[in-house]
Amino acid sequence: MKYTGSVIKYGDNVDTDVIIPARYLNTSDHKELASHCMEDLDKTFVSRVKQGDIITAGQNFGCGSSREHAPIAIKASGVSLVIAKSFARIFYRNAINIGLAIVECPAAAEEISEGDTVEADLDNGIIRNITAGKEYKTAPFPDFVQKIIENGGLMQAIVNEAF
Amino acid sequence: MAMTMTQKILAAHSGRESVSPGELILADLDLVLGNDITSPVAIKEFAKLGKDSVFDKDKITMVMDHFAPNKDIKAAEQCKMCRDFCGEKEITHFYDVGEMGIEHALLPEKGLVTAGNAVIGADSHTCTYGALGAFSTGVGSTDMACGMATGKAWFKVPSAIKFNLTGSLRRYVSGKDVILHIIGKIGVDGALYRSMEFTGEGLSSLTMADRLCIANMAIEAGAKNGIFEADDITLDYIRQHGGAEPVVYSADPDAEYDEVIDIDLSEIEPTVAFPHLPENAKTFGSIGDVKIDQVVIGSCTNGRLEDLIAAAEIMKGRKAAKNVRVIVIPATQQVYLDAMEMGLLRTFIEFGAVVSTPTCGPCLGGYMGILAAGERAITTTNRNFVGRMGHPESEVYLASPATAAASAVTGRITSPWEVMGK
Numbered sequence: 001m002k003y004t005g006s007v008i009k010y011g012d013n014v015d016t017d018v019i020i021p022a023r024y025l026n027t028s029d030h031k032e033l034a035s036h037c038m039e040d041l042d043k044t045f046v047s048r049v050k051q052g053d054i055i056t057a058g059q060n061f062g063c064g065s066s067r068e069h070a071p072i073a074i075k076a077s078g079v080s081l082v083i084a085k086s087f088a089r090i091f092y093r094n095a096i097n098i099g100l101a102i103v104e105c106p107a108a109a110e111e112i113s114e115g116d117t118v119e120a121d122l123d124n125g126i127i128r129n130i131t132a133g134k135e136y137k138t139a140p141f142p143d144f145v146q147k148i149i150e151n152g153g154l155m156q157a158i159v160n161e162a163f
Numbered sequence: 164m165a166m167t168m169t170q171k172i173l174a175a176h177s178g179r180e181s182v183s184p185g186e187l188i189l190a191d192l193d194l195v196l197g198n199d200i201t202s203p204v205a206i207k208e209f210a211k212l213g214k215d216s217v218f219d220k221d222k223i224t225m226v227m228d229h230f231a232p233n234k235d236i237k238a239a240e241q242c243k244m245c246r247d248f249c250g251e252k253e254i255t256h257f258y259d260v261g262e263m264g265i266e267h268a269l270l271p272e273k274g275l276v277t278a279g280n281a282v283i284g285a286d287s288h289t290c291t292y293g294a295l296g297a298f299s300t301g302v303g304s305t306d307m308a309c310g311m312a313t314g315k316a317w318f319k320v321p322s323a324i325k326f327n328l329t330g331s332l333r334r335y336v337s338g339k340d341v342i343l344h345i346i347g348k349i350g351v352d353g354a355l356y357r358s359m360e361f362t363g364e365g366l367s368s369l370t371m372a373d374r375l376c377i378a379n380m381a382i383e384a385g386a387k388n389g390i391f392e393a394d395d396i397t398l399d400y401i402r403q404h405g406g407a408e409p410v411v412y413s414a415d416p417d418a419e420y421d422e423v424i425d426i427d428l429s430e431i432e433p434t435v436a437f438p439h440l441p442e443n444a445k446t447f448g449s450i451g452d453v454k455i456d457q458v459v460i461g462s463c464t465n466g467r468l469e470d471l472i473a474a475a476e477i478m479k480g481r482k483a484a485k486n487v488r489v490i491v492i493p494a495t496q497q498v499y500l501d502a503m504e505m506g507l508l509r510t511f512i513e514f515g516a517v518v519s520t521p522t523c524g525p526c527l528g529g530y531m532g533i534l535a536a537g538e539r540a541i542t543t544t545n546r547n548f549v550g551r552m553g554h555p556e557s558e559v560y561l562a563s564p565a566t567a568a569a570s571a572v573t574g575r576i577t578s579p580w581e582v583m584g585k
Contacts, residue, residue, distance in 0.1 A: 013351055013440060017548040022527035026230060026237035028204045040550040060352040060385060064546055065527070066287035068204050068303035089356050089387055090287055094303035144187045144317065154305050155211050158313065163189065 001149070002121050003081040003101060005052040009114040012058035014041065016070040016091065019062065025069055033069050034076035051078040054118050056109045058084065062091025071095040081120055083127065085109045096145055097154040103127070108136040165415035167323045168390050169358040172298040172412055176281040184322040192222065193297075194275060195310035196284030198266055198523075199227045199238070202245045204304035205285055209248075209311055217252050218314035224256035224275060225249055226266040229523045231259075234530040264495025264521045267291035267379060267463035271371075272495055277401050278393040279410030283307065283316050288463050288545065290381045294374035295401060296393030296411060301382060321387045323358035324349075325420040328365030330429035335579035337473065338373030339465055339543065339563035342380040343434040345426065347444025355385035357421065360414065362392045365428045371400045372469035379464045380545050383441040433578045435541070436561040439549045453560070453576040457540040458489045458567050459552075461519070462526045465543035466494025468501050470564040475507040477568035477582055483515035484574030490532045492519045514571070528552045534559075541570045 018041040020033055027033065038045035055074065061084035062070060071094050074082065082095070085106040095102045101122065108127045112118060116131040127136040141149065144163075151157035164181045166174065174182045176190040197205055202225050209217075217223055225245050230238035242259070249257035256275060263269065267288050270276055278296030282289065285307035292299035302316065310316050326345070346353070359381045361374075369377075374391050381389025391397065393411045401409050435450060437443040460466075460474045471493060483489045491511045493499040499521065502508050511518050525532030526544040534540055534553030539560065542552070547559035562570070565579035572582055 015546075015548045017527070017546065017551050021550055022200075022229075022529055025200045025527075025529075026235060026241060028207065028241075040555040060355065063351060063385065064287065064382075064548060066285060066289075066301040066303055067201065068285075068305060069200075071303075072204075086352065086355060088352070088385060090301050090303060090382075093306065097303060097305035097309075142187055154309055155208050158309060159212060 001101060001123060002119065003054065004119045005054040005080050006050065007054050007056050007112055007114060007116045007118055008045065008049065010041065010055065010057040013060045013063055014057050015064035016062055016067050017064055019070040020067065020073045025067060028069065030072055030076040033073040037073040037077045049077050049079065052080045053078060055079055055082045056084065056112050057082065058109060059086050061087050063088035066090045068094045068098065071098055071100045075100040083109050096148055099149065099153040103138050105136050105138045165417040165419065167358060167414045167418045167420065168360055168392060168412050169298050169323060169388060170320060172279060172281055173318060173320055182320045184320050186320045187317060188320060189315050189317050190281050192283055192310050192314050192316055193280040194282045195223045195307060196266060196270065196282065196286065196289060197225050197307050198229050198286055199231055199242050199245055200229045201285035201304045201307065203241045205307040205311065206244055206248045208305050208308035212312050214312055217311045220253050221255045222314065223254050223311050224270065225254060226258045226269055227260060227263050228265050228521065229527065230529050231263065231522060232520065262496065264498070265463045265466055265523055268466055268494035268498065271295060271375065272404060272497055274405035277406040277409045278397060279412055283310050287382045288379050290386065290388050291375055291379040291463060293378040293381065293388050293390035294371065296391060296397055296409065298388055298390065300388045321356060321358045322421045323360050324354055325423045326359060326361045327423055327425045328361060328363040328428055329425065330365050330427045331368030332428050332431060334585060335565045335583055336431050336433060337563045337565065338369060338376035340431050340434040341426065341428065342377045343436050343441070343444045343561060344431050346380065346384050346441045347434070349384055351383060351440050351442045352385040354381065357386055359384065359386045359389040361389065366392065366394060368428060370469060371396060372467045375467065376464055383545060433563065433566045433580065435566060435576055436547055438547050438558040438560065441547060441561060447578040450576055454539065454574060455487060455541050455570055455576060456538040457532060457534060458487060458571040459525050459532055459540060459542035459544060460564050460567050461492025461494060462523065462544040463494065464545045465564050466492055466498065468498050470543065471498065471502050471507050474564040474568040475510040477565060477572065477579060478514040479510045481514060481572050483571050487571055487574050489514065489516035489571045490519060490525065491516045493521060495521055525552055541567050541576055543567050
């Protein structure tokens with residue numbers, strides 16, 4: 001899979017409470033969740049995010065609550081990919097399960113700047129910062145996880161009897 | 164190959180002799196849990212499969228605890244969706260208002276988890292049941308849906324950190340202080356993707372309430388699970404609560420751990436985590452004059468009877484400081500009833516506290532104690548992220564029931580030792 005977009009950059013320990021505050025968890029409507037995405041961390045996110053944008057972040061992105069509403073809100077906002085130094089484990093599996101592309105790449109997450117245009121080719125494990133002309137290598141997903149992604153999420157993989 | 168406790172349980176649940184860290188496995192589940200916030204998403208995902216029934220109606224549980232009794236119309240719709248699904252699928256363990264409690268206090272009390280089980284829950288604090296010697300971990304709603312349909316979940320076998328406990332806790336110090344101390348030491352991602360395994364001679368001095376509290380917050384260090392080696396205290400608890408036959412897994416003597424951390428329980432002091440991360444742990448030498456507006460005693464971390472007893476001991480015969488709102492939330496109906504029969508509710512009310520029906524309510528900024536901009540709360544809950552209990556400019560300080568109660572007496576963050584002596 002290939003992704004190209006402009007970067008919105010955050011720091012370490014972005015928790016799922018700031019990605020989607022619990023006061024909005026009385027719904028599971030994707031668009032409504034997206035309309036409050038990042039609200040307690042970055043009030044400008046909703047107005048400036050564009051289809052295809054890429055989020056970069058530091059350590060432990062998505063820590064805290066297991067709410068799947070968090071990756072749902074990010075995906076429904078139009079974000080195509082999240083690159084972080086590391087992900088909290090529940091967020092990591094939730095993102096894979098719902099088909100939000102994510103990748104761990106500490107060097108890329110550190111060096112890529114807000115507003116840079118980035119192209120990622122996850123099949124071949126390459127992230128290119130087009131603005132800065134720099135390239136990073138990432139580890140490919142294990143086969144099992146790749147199967148989930150290829151099937152468009154965990155439920156579809158089960159329907160397709162992929163395992 | 165030598166295995167940790169967690170690895171042994173995962174091997175047994177995936178039909179293998181042994182597993183090693185990093186391996187991806189599909190494990191059989193003994194219990195799949197959801198609540199009124201995460202289950203609606205799971206129910207929608209489940210519907211995509213077009214299956215008429217769940218894998219086992221006795222091995223799924225839904226607890227209406229987060230926004231129940233319903234805080235608004237949307238919350239009511241979500242609970243209704245769960246209620247209808249559980250009715251239609253004949254789910255045995257559906258807990259609604261009147262029977263429900265905060266899920267992670269309720270399930271052990273109802274005997275739904277036993278030692279050696281593999282459990283997933285669409286709630287991050289599902290790691291609580293590690294206190295019973297089970298492998299138990301939080302997942303999202305899609306994993307819950309998959310679990311309900313197939314009885315299975317995929318896992319990457321974790322490596323582990325071993326916590327070797329020695330000594331015993333001092334008076335007015337509890338499991339909450341231990342886990343805040345540990346998170347302060349290793350950080351909010353200190354155990355990322357890994358197990359936290361608790362063992363050592365100090366275990367015997369920890370009550371089940373202490374252990375449930377410590378395992379509950381393993382997620383706050385990023386851990387996949389926290390697990391306590393089951394001993395007589397665990398087995399007695401499981402028997403008393405009518406749990407299924409326990410299977411005790413001990414780590415192999417030569418099991419490999421990424422790290423071994425020694426914790427002398429007798430050195431732990433009352434500890435408070437400052438905003439806005441649970442790793443910002445401080446002890447009273449370095450806590451200045453921090454005035455508070457609200458105190459919350461409750462939650463899946465600290466809403467058990469032992470927690471209420473600890474708070475009531477300090478509140479008895481005293482009054483809440485002026486302009487401090489004190490909210491006490493027994494975690495389950497049974498805890499509520501026991502607290503009533505012990506006279507604790509009278510102590511709380513005479514102190515000036517309100518006592519609520521069980522709910523997660525204020526812990527996640529849902530309802531029943533939301534903070535305004537600039538307000539501060541000391542609470543026995545588990546997270547102090549930005550906006551966790553209300554306005555993004557409010558502040559949450561995490562502490563034990565004893566420290567929260569002592570702070571309610573003075574109106575500032577206060578050690579129980581200051582009010583009660585050592």
